[in-house]
Amino acid sequence: MKIISLLGATGSIGTQTLDIIREHPDEFQLGAISVGKNIDLARKIIGEFQPELVSVQNPMDYNKLKGEYPHIKFTYGDDGLIETAVYDKADILVNAVLGSVGLHPTLQAIESGKTIAIANKETLVTAGHLVTEAAKRHNVALLPVDSEHSAIFQALQGEKTKNIERLILTASGGSFRDRTRAELADVTVEEALNHPNWSMGAKITIDSATMMNKGLEVIEAHWLFAMPYDKIDVLMHRESIIHSMVEFHDSSIIAQLGTPDMRVPIQFALTYPDRAPLKSSQRLDLAKIGQLHFQDMDLNRFRCLHFAYEAGKAGGTMPTVLNAANETAVAAFLSGKIRFLEIEDLVEKALSKHKTITFPSLQVIQEVDKETRQYVDSLV
Numbered sequence: 001m002k003i004i005s006l007l008g009a010t011g012s013i014g015t016q017t018l019d020i021i022r023e024h025p026d027e028f029q030l031g032a033i034s035v036g037k038n039i040d041l042a043r044k045i046i047g048e049f050q051p052e053l054v055s056v057q058n059p060m061d062y063n064k065l066k067g068e069y070p071h072i073k074f075t076y077g078d079d080g081l082i083e084t085a086v087y088d089k090a091d092i093l094v095n096a097v098l099g100s101v102g103l104h105p106t107l108q109a110i111e112s113g114k115t116i117a118i119a120n121k122e123t124l125v126t127a128g129h130l131v132t133e134a135a136k137r138h139n140v141a142l143l144p145v146d147s148e149h150s151a152i153f154q155a156l157q158g159e160k161t162k163n164i165e166r167l168i169l170t171a172s173g174g175s176f177r178d179r180t181r182a183e184l185a186d187v188t189v190e191e192a193l194n195h196p197n198w199s200m201g202a203k204i205t206i207d208s209a210t211m212m213n214k215g216l217e218v219i220e221a222h223w224l225f226a227m228p229y230d231k232i233d234v235l236m237h238r239e240s241i242i243h244s245m246v247e248f249h250d251s252s253i254i255a256q257l258g259t260p261d262m263r264v265p266i267q268f269a270l271t272y273p274d275r276a277p278l279k280s281s282q283r284l285d286l287a288k289i290g291q292l293h294f295q296d297m298d299l300n301r302f303r304c305l306h307f308a309y310e311a312g313k314a315g316g317t318m319p320t321v322l323n324a325a326n327e328t329a330v331a332a333f334l335s336g337k338i339r340f341l342e343i344e345d346l347v348e349k350a351l352s353k354h355k356t357i358t359f360p361s362l363q364v365i366q367e368v369d370k371e372t373r374q375y376v377d378s379l380v
């Protein structure tokens with residue numbers, strides 16, 4: 001029996017993690033959760049899984065729930081996220097919270113020796129050097145949950161890093177893959193949230209439409225697999241059947257395939273190095289699919305992908321700025337304050353204004369993150 005602590009239990013990855021726990025009651029138990037503001041769903045999760053520790057975002061919700069469930073320990077805010085991340089009985093932390101708010105809890109969980117299934121890519125983008133260095137120092141496994149990184153991780157089982165020629169991340173192209181830039185000027189939030197292949201949280205769905213999601217994933221792959229940026233390529237693949245690939249020096253390519261279902265990589269991170277059946281997942285029928293399509297990425301069309309490569313190569317605090325500017329701009333788009341193409345304009349402005357600080361500490365990263373959010377907010 002593995003005991004799980006889960007950050008972001010009410011989100012898209014969080015609820016799919018609960019599906020896995022529900023499907024394997026003899027193997028997994030939910031020990032601790034954090035939620036944000038969705039208290040109705042938190043109540044349902046508490047009722048079904050009876051976790052020992054629950055963290056909420058706001059003190060008001062904390063006071064409300066504490067009265068309703070006297071036998072459960074509650075906590076709140078950023079400290080609550082940390083308390084959940086280091087929950088002493090947990091064998092594994094699933095970090096499925098949204099945004100760079102996940103950084104500090106991740107670092108604390110590493111310090112306390114937890115294995116981490118990491119979905120929260122913003123953490124690796126904003127401070128990949130701190131996270132991977134701490135994981136190495138404490139001999140802690142960082143297991144990828146993102147489908148592309150799980151695919152690469154699976155393709156690398158039994159392989160040596162020295163034999164890798166390049167990593168190939170596949171990209172569905174998001175909601176607007178068939179539109180020209182001119183056609184993007186007046187797209188609505190609703191249209192942007194209509195992803196052709198995956199059902200995900202709002203922020204990552206917008207990131208997929210701007211292609212920033214793939215940019216964040218390039219940086220995530222750089223840190224998770226210690227790969228230089230010139231060995232990480234992105235390939236448009238409309239069907240999201242090949243989740244990513246690794247090419248080796250001998251020209252062999254190993255790919256991982258499956259129907260688009262996030263529960264598969266989530267479960268693999270939880271059962272690793274073993275596998276378990278996943279009855280509720282649909283099996284891949286290649287004969288029925290018939291054809292798969294591939295296309296080079298156009299970095300002029302998808303500017304956010306270009307920015308991410310540039311920020312990643314610049315290193316230091318530049319990816320922190322990329323991420324903070326993007327989080328702020330996407331939130332502004334989702335609340336109707338800016339237009340779709342203004343997301344990338346704001347990210348570009350924040351990046352051009354910033355002078356990279358090399359080898360930043362956690363404190364410097366937190367300061368740069370805050371300053372960038374304030375700057376982008378002032379432009380909004």
Ligand SMILES: NC(=O)c1ccc[n+]([C@@H]2O[C@H](COP(=O)([O-])OP(=O)(O)OC[C@H]3O[C@@H](n4cnc5c(N)ncnc54)[C@H](OP(=O)(O)O)[C@@H]3O)[C@@H](O)[C@H]2O)c1
Nearest residue numbers: 008009010011012013036037038097098119120121200201
């Ligand atoms: N969704 C996917 O298929 C997918 C795939 C690969 C990677 N990821 C990554 O996984 C992470 C989560 O994505 P998602 O799509 O699951 O997001 P989501 O559906 O928006 O869920 C985010 C979760 O984080 C909580 N949260 C947000 N801000 C918080 C804060 N300040 N303090 C405490 N809790 C907070 C939310 O709580 P409330 O809802 O209760 O407010 C919710 O539980 C992201 O880093 C994303 O890039 C997602």
